Amino acid sequence: MQFDESNRLRERAKRLIPGGAHTYSKGDDQFPQLSPGFITHAKGALAWDPDGNEFLDWGMGLRSVCLGHAYEPVLEVVRAQIEKGVNFTRPSLLEADLAELLVELVPAAEMVKFAKNGSDVTTAAVRLARAYTGREVVIRCLDHPFFSVDDWFIGDTAMDAGIPQSSKALTKNFPFNDAAALERLLEANRGQVACIILEAAATAAPAPGFLERVRELATQHGAVLVFDEIISGFRWNVRGAQHYYGVTPDLATFGKAMANGFSLSALVGKRDIMERGGLDHAHPRVFLLSTTNGTETHCLAASLRTIQLLRDTPIIDENWQIGRQLREGFNALAARHGIGERARMQGVDISPWYAFYDADxxxxxxxxxxxxxxxxxxxxxxxxxxxxxxxxxxxVARTLDAVDKALKVVAQAMERGSVDGLLVGPVVKPVFRKFN
Ligand SMILES: Cc1ncc(COP(=O)(O)O)c(C=O)c1O
Structure with a gap:
């Protein structure tokens, strides 16, 4: 497989764009040297690079594409909507149509506000919680890798250059599945915590009783409970991971899968909190969300069709089965190559992940x-x-075939105690690190 054209284009992109990409997880430091530098087009689960190489894609646009790339039933409504105009001087009717569908489906949703990016809605949740409680401290879950590009979150990561100390001091963190640590933080910051934000599940499922205890602690301490469902929403269940695990937050944020790759996100939540962003209350006004392009009509239409398909077909149930098959298939192959202890696919079946471990x-x-x-x-x-x-x-079959061949080489590297001579180019690095 050749990547000559990708390599040529990489140089151009790096000259023009810091890091050569507009999302850190699409960057060169996340992929091996022998990899497609770009994707030119994609259809279903397939994607092609500038050298004409074809790939079976599991990344699916940073998890935003939940039906398939260029998925015809969604494209149909998008094309029709584009013909009718995409942005008007007053709201389109689709805004209330989609809000109504979310209110019908998502337990926490009594009101809805749309935007384009996940970060915008998580940050809106934080601001709203601060305004509603009159408090400033944010508690976020440490094990969940990303909530927002904004200071309240980035200041609490290793990559905190440029963020004022005053902002960093206001964000605290606790480990997932550790309700006692959360309780200690709430006690230590009694009367100051505006909100607790976490994913209902990410790499790990919640331990029995954990989310229930988080809910209880948030209520006891008067803090707003926010579930970031930007990954879990419309994947775990069409009503969200909050329905799947049976715990209802005060606010929740959605994005990614909700429009099969079209740009749309949503903040949903309890009416008495959400309406602070509106026109019918006597409290100080909250600048909740306000975007020029936040409700482009074709994205709303894409979302309506996507969610209807997820609601009316067994797609999500089948996805869980596919995840289980992948996990079991990967682990069986690792065992067959004699590396089962050091190569594992794990996590929740709807969102499995793999990791490799050194001898320690x-x-x-x-x-x-x-x-x-x-x-x-x-x-x-x-x-x-x-x-x-x-x-x-x-x-799944095509993937396990490739996994089998790849694990054979990984097993060789483990036996040699090094990837030298097998890996071409540098090792990938975590996004959140202090220095390049
Ligand atoms: C859990 C979670 N929250 C928030 C975000 C931010 O979403 P966006 O990139 O749409 O701003 C992401 C993006 O990866 C995410 O995974």
């Missing part, structure tokens, strides 16, 4: 890079796993 049990990024390189060599792009309606039995 620490995550090994060299082995991860080698695995990525070898799966790419066999036509599968699997930096993470976003299962869509376009991933079914044939895609």
């Amino acid at each position: 049990g620490k995550v090994d990024m060299g082995l991860r890079t080698l695995f990525l390189q070898e799966t790419i060599r066999h036509g599968v792009l699997i930096p993470y796993i976003a299962i869509s309606a376009s991933h079914r039995q044939a895609e």
Whole structure:
């Protein structure tokens, strides 16, 4: 497999764009050297690069595409809507149509406000919680990798250059599934916590009783409970992970899968909190969300069609089965190559993830890079796993075939104690690090 054209275009992009990409997780430091630098087009679960290489794609646009790339039933309504205009001087009717559907489906949703990006709605949730409670401290879950591009979150990561100390001091964190740590934080900041924000589930499922206890603690301490459902929404369940796990937050944020890759996000929540962003109250006005392009009509139409399909078909149930098959298939292959202890697919079946470990049990990024390189060599792009309606039995079989071949090389590296001579180019790195 050649990447000559990708390599040529990489140089151009790096000259023009810091990091060569507009999202850190699409950047060169996240992929091996022998990889497609760009995607030119995609259809269903397939994607093509500038050299004409074809890949089975599991990344699906940073998990935003939940049905398939260029999915015809969604494109139909998008095309029709574009013909009618995409942005008007007053709201389109689609705004209330989609808000009504979310209110019908999502337990926490009594009112809805749309935007384009996940970050905008999580930050809106934080501001609203601060205005509603008159408090400033934010508690966020430490094990959830990303909530927002804004200071309240980025200031609490390793990549905090440019963020004022005054902002950093206001964000505290606690580990997932550790309600006692959350309780200690709430006690230590009694009367100051505006909100607690976490994903209902991410790499790990919530331990029995954990989310219920978080709910209880938030209520006891008068803090607004926010679930970031930007990944879990419309994936775990059409009513959200909050329905799946049976715990209702005060506010919740959605994005990614809600419009099959079209740009749309939503803040939803309890009426008495949400209406502070509106025109019918006597409290100080909250600048909740206000965007020029936040309700482009074709994105709302895409979302309506996407959610209706997820609601009316067994797609999500089938996705859970596909995730289980992938996990079991990967782990069986790892065992067959004799590396079951050091190569594992794990997590919640709707969103499985894999990791490689060194002899001491620490995550090994060299082995991860080698695995990525070898799966790419066999036509599968699997930096993470976003299962869509376009991933079914044939895609699982093709993936496990590539995984088998890749694990064979990974096993060689483990035996040698090094990826040297097998991996071409540098090892991938975590996005959140202090220095390049
Ligand atoms: C859990 C979570 N929250 C928020 C965001 C931010 O979303 P966006 O990139 O649409 O601003 C992301 C994006 O990856 C995310 O995964």
